[in-house]
Amino acid sequence: MIAKDPVSILPTSLLFAAALLLAGCAGAAVRGATSWPGLASDGDLAFVAYNQAVYAVDLESGALRWKYPAAPERGRVFYAPPAVSSEGSLIVGDFFNQITALDPANGSVKWGPLQLSKPTQRIIGGPTIEGEVLLVVSSDGRLYARDVSTGEGLWEFPAASNEPLVGGLWSGPVVSGNRIFLSALDHNLYVLDLDTGDLIWNEPPNLGGAIADSPVLSDGLILVGTFSNQLRAMAADGGSIQWSFEAHNWVWGSPAVGDGLAYFGDLSGTLHAVALDNGAETWSAAVGSSISASPVFFEGQVFTVTQNGVVSAREASTGSELWQRTLEAQLLSDPLLAGDTLLVATTAGTPLLTAFLVESGATRWSFTPAQGQ
Amino acid sequence: MWDTLILNPMVNALLFIYNLLGPQLGLAGAFGFAIILFTILIRLITLPLTVKQQQSTQRMQELQQDKRFLKLQEKNKGNKQKLQEEQMKLYRELGINPFSGCLPTVIQFPIIFGLYGAVIRALAHAPVQLLEFSKHIYSSIPSTLIPLDSRFLWMDLGQPERLQVGGLSGVPFLAQGIPVLAIIVVITTYLQTKLTTPPSPGGQGAQMTQVMNVYMPLFLGYFAYSLASGLALYFMVSNLLGIAQAIVLKRMRANRTVGAKVVKERALPKG
Incomplete structure (x- = not known):
């Protein structure tokens, strides 16, 4: 028997090794963290949806009160910001396209999990609760209205007649009176009737770019950031464009509004402040890294987080910096104001949640899930 | 970089x-x-x-x-x-x-x-x-x-591919549909590996070739089954092109060998 010269099978062996590597890369790319933590609070607890659990953290001490589910469950990961109802339910959506109602006091299940459509679809945007109606968006391109007490279906709105909707729905709807304002990755803004789910504006305005975050309603205007590098302002009563502001890159987050200005960041790393009445820029600040999260406005200050881990407070009228802190992680989630505390969640880093005093930027506490949590 | x-x-x-x-x-x-x-x-x-x-x-x-x-x-x-x-x-x-x-x-x-x-x-x-x-x-x-x-076609290229066929809801493994692309990827990877790996007379080399012939198609097939169908489409097209390329090269080589033989025979003295 003749031994084959090993050199002659080298090229094929190398290709085989490459195939192994490629397949490994694909697995990592697809199965890695796919979104950033979603934050909510009921005034006593902060709720963080991240990866395989929803954590309830005491706002005073930063101690873990409970987590859901108690042990990781196959396929269930949570990134959408939870919603708290006035009657005491915490609604969480997962990347298995399910919604679950929990008791915010102890994390016990009130109803669910309920499957919205295919489990390959995801709930990325946070649910919205208006009275007894729970509104949930899914990447399948549908808005689902359910009874908040029971989870029973009320109506569904397919944002595209030809499903699946390109890109789907990634941001929670906003309700004003009897109208629902729903932004979509398909570049459109949909306005629906809260009772029926029927379109109120029969021709949804196309805003020229994908919309990844919720619209903001202020002073009769609807403000929407788009991937076509713009912040657009439309009249809330008819949808006519009032003004458009050209940023330097994609506008991912929603604007914060206060003192007659809209504050928003873009992926070039610029924070802008524009006048609500005409869209003229009042000031801008280069922050050194992409801003994908929505800023927060509070008592004449605007708070922002950047992708490279910087949390900062600025004077809202001038943009001058008041304080700055740096965390060793990516900051992609919208920060959340809870009383005099600014909550900041990190992506792929520790601590998972940090509470800063808005006044000074001092750290009140931080929370990192213990091993096995 | x-x-x-x-x-x-x-x-x-x-x-x-x-x-x-x-x-x-x-x-x-x-x-x-x-x-x-x-x-x-x-x-x-x-x-x-x-x-x-x-x-x-x-x-x-x-x-x-x-x-x-x-x-x-x-x-x-x-x-x-x-x-x-x-x-x-x-x-x-x-x-x-x-x-x-x-x-x-x-x-x-x-x-x-x-x-x-x-x-x-x-x-x-x-x-x-x-x-x-x-x-x-x-x-x-x-x-x-x-x-x-x-x-x-019938796919969402960002999702794993399954072709929905009526009447399969009760069939084990096929209730979610038939993974057509994954099947094609297994077959084409096998054919490509077979065509591009020279037959081995025996020994360690032969064993390795056999392992590759079996595992490579299964391996890529599994990824085509479980990952986004855009990748499965890429695997399939790449394999089909690889097969076509290997066939063309083999034919060209065979033609050259025949040509060389004819030239050699003509050059030999008759009788």
């Missing part, structure tokens, strides 16, 4: 083709066609390297049937080191570089990885992936393209 030289140009070339086929020409399923065209383009660019590698493998295979090579094997049966030394001497005498087949393969790696990375990134279906994707897009590419329309 990797992003600037390899990945970004590939991502943007893919987007350019998509823009041309979809928004400009109005072709339905533009992203699927963009993946197919892009894979063909890359295969054409790397064709000279692939040809060189296959020729080198072929030469090495022919050498193993050579009398001198067989004699060496027989003579140095119990002495591996001596055998290797003698083999290297023979390579030098015949002007063959045994590693010449590896270099084209190694050069192809960044291109294969780049193509693969471009397809994966363009299929961004979740916030972190889309945010990452945004960093690779040139400013000359219109941002109105985002998000890409990933529908192609």
